[in-house]
Amino acid sequence: MTTIAIRGGRVVDQLGERAVDVVVDDVTGTIVAMAETVEADATIDAEGCLILPGFVDLHVHLRQPGNEAAETIETGTRAAALGGYTAVVAMPNTTPCMDSAGVVEEVLAHGKVALCEVKPSAAITVGRMGEALAPMGELVDLGVRMFTDDGTGVQDAQLMRRALEYAGSLVVDDGTPIVLSQHCEVTALSQGGVMNEGAWSSRLGLGGQPAEAEELMVARDIALSRLTGVRVHLQHLSTAGSVALVRAAKAEGHPVTAEATPHHFTLTDAECASYDPVFKVHPPLRTAADVAAVKEGLVDGTIDAIATDHAPHTLDSKEQPFDEAPPGMLGLESAFALANTELDCTIPQLVNLLSTAPARIAGLSDRHGGPIEVGRAANLAVVDTEHRWTVDRNALASLSTNTPFHGREVRGKVRHTVLSGEPVVVDGRATR
Amino acid sequence: MKNLLSISDLDRADLEGILDLAASFAEVQSRDIPKVPALRGKTVVLAFFEDSTRTRTSFDLAARRLSADVVNFSVASSATRKGESLRDTVETISAMGVDAIVVRHGSSGAPHRIARWTDAAVVNAGDGWHQHPTQALLDCFTICNKLGGLDGRKVAICGDIQHSRVARSNVEAFTKLGAEVVLIGPRTMLPPSLDGWPVKVEPDLDAVLPDIDVAYFLRIQQERLSEGLFPSIREYRVRYGLTTERAARLRPDALVMHPGPMNRGVEIDPEVAADPRAVVLEQVAAGVPVRMAVLYGLVGPGRFDPQDTEPQRQGVA
Numbered sequence: 001m002t003t004i005a006i007r008g009g010r011v012v013d014q015l016g017e018r019a020v021d022v023v024v025d026d027v028t029g030t031i032v033a034m035a036e037t038v039e040a041d042a043t044i045d046a047e048g049c050l051i052l053p054g055f056v057d058l059h060v061h062l063r064q065p066g067n068e069a070a071e072t073i074e075t076g077t078r079a080a081a082l083g084g085y086t087a088v089v090a091m092p093n094t095t096p097c098m099d100s101a102g103v104v105e106e107v108l109a110h111g112k113v114a115l116c117e118v119k120p121s122a123a124i125t126v127g128r129m130g131e132a133l134a135p136m137g138e139l140v141d142l143g144v145r146m147f148t149d150d151g152t153g154v155q156d157a158q159l160m161r162r163a164l165e166y167a168g169s170l171v172v173d174d175g176t177p178i179v180l181s182q183h184c185e186v187t188a189l190s191q192g193g194v195m196n197e198g199a200w201s202s203r204l205g206l207g208g209q210p211a212e213a214e215e216l217m218v219a220r221d222i223a224l225s226r227l228t229g230v231r232v233h234l235q236h237l238s239t240a241g242s243v244a245l246v247r248a249a250k251a252e253g254h255p256v257t258a259e260a261t262p263h264h265f266t267l268t269d270a271e272c273a274s275y276d277p278v279f280k281v282h283p284p285l286r287t288a289a290d291v292a293a294v295k296e297g298l299v300d301g302t303i304d305a306i307a308t309d310h311a312p313h314t315l316d317s318k319e320q321p322f323d324e325a326p327p328g329m330l331g332l333e334s335a336f337a338l339a340n341t342e343l344d345c346t347i348p349q350l351v352n353l354l355s356t357a358p359a360r361i362a363g364l365s366d367r368h369g370g371p372i373e374v375g376r377a378a379n380l381a382v383v384d385t386e387h388r389w390t391v392d393r394n395a396l397a398s399l400s401t402n403t404p405f406h407g408r409e410v411r412g413k414v415r416h417t418v419l420s421g422e423p424v425v426v427d428g429r430a431t432r
Numbered sequence: 433m434k435n436l437l438s439i440s441d442l443d444r445a446d447l448e449g450i451l452d453l454a455a456s457f458a459e460v461q462s463r464d465i466p467k468v469p470a471l472r473g474k475t476v477v478l479a480f481f482e483d484s485t486r487t488r489t490s491f492d493l494a495a496r497r498l499s500a501d502v503v504n505f506s507v508a509s510s511a512t513r514k515g516e517s518l519r520d521t522v523e524t525i526s527a528m529g530v531d532a533i534v535v536r537h538g539s540s541g542a543p544h545r546i547a548r549w550t551d552a553a554v555v556n557a558g559d560g561w562h563q564h565p566t567q568a569l570l571d572c573f574t575i576c577n578k579l580g581g582l583d584g585r586k587v588a589i590c591g592d593i594q595h596s597r598v599a600r601s602n603v604e605a606f607t608k609l610g611a612e613v614v615l616i617g618p619r620t621m622l623p624p625s626l627d628g629w630p631v632k633v634e635p636d637l638d639a640v641l642p643d644i645d646v647a648y649f650l651r652i653q654q655e656r657l658s659e660g661l662f663p664s665i666r667e668y669r670v671r672y673g674l675t676t677e678r679a680a681r682l683r684p685d686a687l688v689m690h691p692g693p694m695n696r697g698v699e700i701d702p703e704v705a706a707d708p709r710a711v712v713l714e715q716v717a718a719g720v721p722v723r724m725a726v727l728y729g730l731v732g733p734g735r736f737d738p739q740d741t742e743p744q745r746q747g748v749a
Contacts, residue, residue, distance in 0.1 A: 202623035205540040205562030205600055210624070275541025319519035321539030323560070 002026050002041045003033075004423060006416070009046030009382060012347050013053050013370035014356055022051055024378035029420030031378045044416055044423060046382050052351050053370030054086025054116075054379035054417060055336065056358040058181070058259050059150070059235060059307035061328065062088070062118070065106060066095025071312035071399050073107065076332070077114035078397040079310070081424045083332040084381030084414035087117040087359070087368045088310075092128070093151040099123035099134040104142050115424045115432065116417075117379075119362055121146035124163050124180060130155050133163055140170050140178060145363035148181035150235060151282075153217050155187060161224050168230035176363035179257070181233040184217035184242065185209070185283065194323045196269040196284040204272060206322060211239035211290070214283050218242045222249040222256055231255040233361055236309050238264045238283040240293030247302040257361050258297075259307035262331055262338040263404060265294045271404065277318045277325030278402050281311070284327075298353060299345045305358040308335045312400035330403040333396050338405070340385055340412030347385070355381075367420075380418040387413035397430060435547045435554040436726055438563045439604040447572065447608055450725050454573050457721035457728070460497070471500035474531040474731050479505040479546075480557070482538040486692060486716070487557050487566075491534050494723035498732075503530070518542065519549050526550040531731045535559070540597075553730040561595050566726055567691055568601035570718040572609055574711055575646060577718070578687055583610035588640050590616040590672055591650030591699055592661070594623045598691045599650060603631055614640055617672060620661040637672055641681045648689045649674050649699045669698055679704040687711050 006022045011034075023033035023040050057080065063071040071079075073090075080088050090107055092098030098107060104120045111118025122139045126132045128149040136147060147167060154160040160182075167178050190213035195201050197208025218234055222245060225232040237243055237260050246258045263281060268288050271279040279285060297303040311328025318325050339350055351370065359369025367377035391408050393401040417425035424431055433446070442450075460466055476495040480488050488504070495502045505525060525533060532553040535543040540560030547554040558564040575582055587606050593599045593615050606613050607630045614632045615622065622633065634640050641647070652668060662668050669675065674688065679701070682688070688700070688710040696702040704710060 197624050199625040199627035202594075202625045203600075203628065205560050205597060208624055275544045316517045316520075319517040319545075321518060321537065321542040321545060321560075323539045324518075 004042045004044060004421070005038065005040035006044045006046045006051055006380070006382060006418070009049040009051040011051045011372050013351055013372045014348070015371045017347070022372060022380065024380070024418055024421040026421035029377055031372065031374050031376050034372070034374055044382070044426060046416070049382050049384050049415055050347060051372065052084070052381045052383060053355040053372060054368060054381045054419070055084045055354040056362060056364060056368050057085050057088040057308050057310070057332065057335070058146070058233070058305055058358045058362055059261075060088040060090055060310045060332065061093065061312065062090045063312055064094065064110060065103065069399070070314050073110040073114050073118060075397060075399045076310070076312070077111075077116045077118060078430050079332040081115040081417045081419065081430055082397050082414060082428070083334070084336050084383060084417055085116050085332060086379035086381070086417065086419050087119060087362070087364050089119045089121050089146055089362050091150045092121050092123045092148065097123055097127050099126050099128070101135070101138055101142055104139055104144060108143065115430060116419055117364070117368070119146070119364060120144055121148050121181065123147065124149045124154055125159065128152060130159065133159070133166060136167055137170055140172060145176055146179050146181050146233070148183065148235065150181065150183045152187065153183045153185045157220055157224065160221065161228060164224055164228040164230040164232065168228060177231065179231055179233045179361060181235050182217065182221050183235050184214045184221065186213045186216045189213035189216065193284070194280060195272045196286045198269060198287060200269045200272055204275070206272065209284055211241055211286065214239055215241040215245060218245045222246070222254055225254050225256050229255065231257065234258040236261050236264060236283055236307065237294060237297065237303060238286050239290050243293045243297035243302055247297065250302065257304045258302070259305045259358070260294045260298055260303045261307060261309045262335045263329055265291055265298060266338055266342050267291070267404060272322070275322045277320065277322050278329065278404050280322055280325055280327045281309070281329050282327040295343060298343055299349070305361060306335060306339055306353045307358065308332050312398050313402050315401060318402050328402070330396065330398055330400060333398065334391050334403065334405050334410065336381070336383060336414055337389070337410035337412040341410045378418055378421040381414055382416035382418075383412060383414050385412045387411070389413055433730065436565055436730060437543050437547060437554065437556045439565050439568050439601045439608070442608070444608050447569070447605060450569055450722070450729060451573055451576060453725035453729060454569070454718070454722045457724040461721055467497045467499060469499045470728055470732055471495065471498035474500045475503065475529070476500045476532045476534060476727060477503045477505050477525055477530045478534045479525065480536040481542070482536050482558070484536050484558065487536060490716070490719040491557060491723050494720050495727055497720065498724055498728060500727065518545060522546045522549045526552055532727060555726060555730065558597050560597065561600070562597050563601045564597040565601050566719070566723050567598050568605035569726070570715055570722040571602055571648070571689060572605050573718040573722050574689070574715045575687065577714070578711060579645060581609070582606055585611045585645040586614070586643060587611045587646040587648060588614045588616055588634070588644045589648045589650065590637060592621040592652055592656060593617050593650070594621050595653070595656065596650050602648065603629060607631070614644075616640065618662055621656070638678065638681070641678055642683065644682070644686060646687045646689060647674060647682060651691065651693065652695060652699050665698055673698060674700045674704050676701050676703045679707060682709065689715060692716065
């Protein structure tokens with residue numbers, strides 16, 4: 001047994017803030033003591049830092065199996081650990097798609113030795129084709145709790161209704177919730193669009209996706225959650241209209257949750273003027289008014305969680321014209337810094353957005369999301385909220401370099417990450 | 433100026449400088465031997481990722497009349513079909529030591545990307561729905577020749593504005609040279625937002641006809657019909673075509689323009705295309721001296737300085 005004391009920091013979680021050392025055990029993977037006087041085999045310095053529950057990302061593309069040139073479970077989870085994440089939900093749009101037990105088992109096997117917990121999601125429909133339900137019951141038995149056709153939305157309202165009803169009736173042994181996660185985009189309306197529809201797309205001569213293409217499906221799925229009584233999680237909200245719809249739905253008590261990405265609360269469609277596909281993403285970067293609304297939604301609790309939609313792509317695939325390049329951008333290693341820099345909220349709010357709420361949505365609350373207490377799983381992020389640094393695409397752990405934040409100065413750095421008692425990141429470096 | 437990517441990058445003085453230079457090259461065209469040694473030893477690559485016989489031929493002639501070596505890089509033989517990235521293709525062309533790359537690409541912004549990956553001058557010969565700056569220059573050249581200038585002139589651009597690089601370039605070029613521009617077309621073919629566009633929109637073509645100096649009609653593409661942007665070719669012609677009846681209501685000194693190729697009987701009636709006010713072939717003819725001016729300006733001796741066109745003229749002579 002090796003015990004490690006994290007000394008000199010202040011713990012912040014849903015129980016409040018207190019100055020206390022945290023001692024973890026890397027064999028049991030738990031927190032064994034919270035006091036200054038306890039001896040330990042090793043020490044990690046947290047002077048001037050905050051000790052937070054490890055972050056949980058509801059939306060990560062690890063690209064394995066199928067596109068290991070862009071990212072692998074190993075490199076993606078190393079990026080996650082460096083970003084303070086102790087758990088990520090892997091999106092199912094791999095090749096082959098995570099719509100059957102074999103592929104999910106492969107991801108689970110790689111995830112066991114990764115640098116953070118990998119929680120596989122699985123497709124709602126076979127092949128993410130939107131035509132027939134994937135074997136949800138079988139996948140739930142393997143531990144899948146989130147279903148999504150991410151990358152595309154389930155276009156057929158009747159099929160989505162059936163998916164909600166079917167998922168809602170599945171019995172789960174451990175009582176953790178099952179959630180259907182929707183990529184909100186009505187493709188009939190977004191078709192041909194490679195950026196936000198508006199003044200910039202008009203000027204640049206690029207096809208646009210109107211905000212309404214997203215909002216129609218947000219509204220539809222709120223209606224379906226009302227109809228079925230089953231919870232819907234709405235992915236990467238990007239428009240002011242979507243935020244308003246979710247706010248109203250929550251006020252009426254409908255069982256919906258929502259996430260937003262760092263790029264949607266920091267960047268606008270003006271970035272596309274460079275024609276650099278590093279700024280191409282679905283849903284697209286929107287207007288300054290949308291960015292403000294997403295921020296407001298995060299701060300006032302309308303949007304439950306920050307999720308990165310970390311989407312690695314090889315350099316080659318992004319060195320194409322804007323309309324031909326694939327959509328998606330990196331996010332894991334800069335998310336905390338951007339949230340800390342850009343959002344006008346308290347540290348407990350940030351903990352909720354980055355850890356507690358997403359852990360609850362993903363069904364990981366038993367071991368992620370805090371509180372930081374003796375006996376709980378030792379999944380922790382130790383951060384320096386004042387540390388300033390500049391994002392450098394060449395200094396990332398991800399196999400890919402497609403960060404839209406290259407050269408941006410941000411405030412807040414993840415110093416250490418502890419995964420089940422093991423320090424996987426120490427002083428900003430991955431230990432394996 | 434290293435590249436010509438968009439009319440947005442040019443101000444009025446730049447435009448006038450290029451047009452003045454083009455005028456001197458037009459004079460060269462009338463000589464027995466319409467060729468000058470200005471770009472001898474320079475290599476111009478015509479990289480057409482999207483086919484266009486007219487524009488490619490015009491650039492080809494322009495470069496040859498400046499005595500440049502011209503290489504065609506056509507899409508059929510290009511490596512992008514083999515999965516190579518655009519950057520690889522551009523760096524390969526660039527590594528062979530070329531002075532200018534003339535790019536036609538179906539994707540908006542492709543020339544902007546290419547310009548970042550090469551030291552050669554990049555000339556945009558049309559990118560997606562975005563820009564076609566030499567088309568705008570040759571249109572301005574034609575109007576200036578016929579009407580003496582664009583200041584105070586009223587130009588109507590009619591048709592599929594949203595999918596038209598010609599419209600985007602011309603709106604900027606015409607207005608920078610002092611013209612008023614009105615856009616006419618069904619809402620399905622207008623850009624979703626005209627914020628910041630120095631134009632008026634007029635839903636009714638007939639309302640503006642008696643009033644305009646230039647009637648510019650855009651080519652309508654069959655694929656827009658299948659996308660449901662308008663109900664039928666017949667209805668398009670009735671609402672937005674320059675029929676003989678409409679042409680009769682244009683002023684006698686008005687110009688009728690079209691970037692070609694024309695759909696006779698759709699956006700323009702055959703009789704109107706043959707009307708003396710239609711200057712479609714003059715537009716084509718202007719293409720060569722205008723593109724000579726652009727190539728000369730970008731890769732010629734001393735390069736192009738819009739504030740001082742005299743040295744170039746001496747260089748030409």
